[in-house]
Amino acid sequence: MRHAPCRYGRSYIGFTMKENNHPAFRAEGLTKVYGSGDTQVFALRGVNLEVPRGEMVVLLGPSGSGKSTLLNILGGLDSPTEGHVYFDHQELTAFDDRHLTQFRREHVGFVFQFYNLIPSLTAGENVALVTEIASNPMEPEQALKLVGLEQRIHHFPAQLSGGEQQRVAIARAIAKQPNVLFCDEPTGALDSKTGIVVLEAIARVNRELNTTTMVITHNAGIADMADRVLYMADGQIQESRTNETPCEPSALSW
Numbered sequence: 001m002r003h004a005p006c007r008y009g010r011s012y013i014g015f016t017m018k019e020n021n022h023p024a025f026r027a028e029g030l031t032k033v034y035g036s037g038d039t040q041v042f043a044l045r046g047v048n049l050e051v052p053r054g055e056m057v058v059l060l061g062p063s064g065s066g067k068s069t070l071l072n073i074l075g076g077l078d079s080p081t082e083g084h085v086y087f088d089h090q091e092l093t094a095f096d097d098r099h100l101t102q103f104r105r106e107h108v109g110f111v112f113q114f115y116n117l118i119p120s121l122t123a124g125e126n127v128a129l130v131t132e133i134a135s136n137p138m139e140p141e142q143a144l145k146l147v148g149l150e151q152r153i154h155h156f157p158a159q160l161s162g163g164e165q166q167r168v169a170i171a172r173a174i175a176k177q178p179n180v181l182f183c184d185e186p187t188g189a190l191d192s193k194t195g196i197v198v199l200e201a202i203a204r205v206n207r208e209l210n211t212t213t214m215v216i217t218h219n220a221g222i223a224d225m226a227d228r229v230l231y232m233a234d235g236q237i238q239e240s241r242t243n244e245t246p247c248e249p250s251a252l253s254w
């Protein structure tokens with residue numbers, strides 16, 4: 001079980017925790033329509049959502065229910081057809097492309113199912129690619145330490161297991177100290193034992209950096225580690241369930 005003092009008021013490697021608890025994100029009436037005419041697809045149908053700072057959210061739902069579309073819009077990778085997104089009181093949906101790029105660069109880390117590491121660069125160099133362009137990065141060594149891979153800093157992706165490569169991808173995503181971490185099927189390509197090690201890295205970042213975290217998964221077993229579970233169906237959030245006693249990833253089973 002996690003305790004509130006772990007969440008707030010800690011500092012880590014010179015990073016000062018954010019004490020207040022106003023929403024990191026607020027989404028109002030998000031609709032996303034792809035295509036037109038006969039081929040029109042409603043990916044989102046009027047989604048309203050608030051995500052408090054530091055919350056760990058797990059997003060469940062059948063294939064095609066709109067999970068990735070929602071995360072991509074919150075993360076500034078895509079824009080809605082209708083509706084508004086606010087991040088820290090700023091309206092993302094009013095940003096032009098340049099400001100959206102800046103928002104992503106400064107505030108958002110993404111982790112996807114496939115790790116997308118550059119094969120010719122070591123783990124440390126893959127992480128450094130991000131820290132070189134960030135305004136307040138941690139050292140690549142520190143990011144790799146947070147995911148338990150400081151010993152592998154000079155290894156190339158081909159010398160690492162799938163789970164280790166995913167943890168390098170997490171280190172790369174969090175090295176710029178983002179306010180938010182979005183993970184789309186981060187354990188989708190991993191066996192359960194390796195998946196748990198990856199989830200432990202995500203939970204540790206959420207706890208120690210107070211990073212607002214949203215994890216998409218098809219695996220309902222993962223939901224037990226979340227502060228809140230959102231169930232999506234047919235482009236809508238059908239249910240939002242708060243988990244009073246989120247468990248450590250090591251206690252998950254699937």
Ligand SMILES: Nc1ncnc2c1ncn2[C@@H]1O[C@H](COP(=O)(O)OP(=O)(O)OP(=O)(O)O)[C@@H](O)[C@H]1O
Binds near residue numbers: 041061062
């Ligand atoms: N670029 C696109 N063009 C057309 N339709 C799209 C596009 N992206 C997504 N869609 C459609 O929008 C709907 C929602 O897709 P989305 O990827 O958000 O679902 P999901 O819940 O993340 O699915 P999965 O679990 O399979 O990844 C689906 O019907 C999908 O086919």
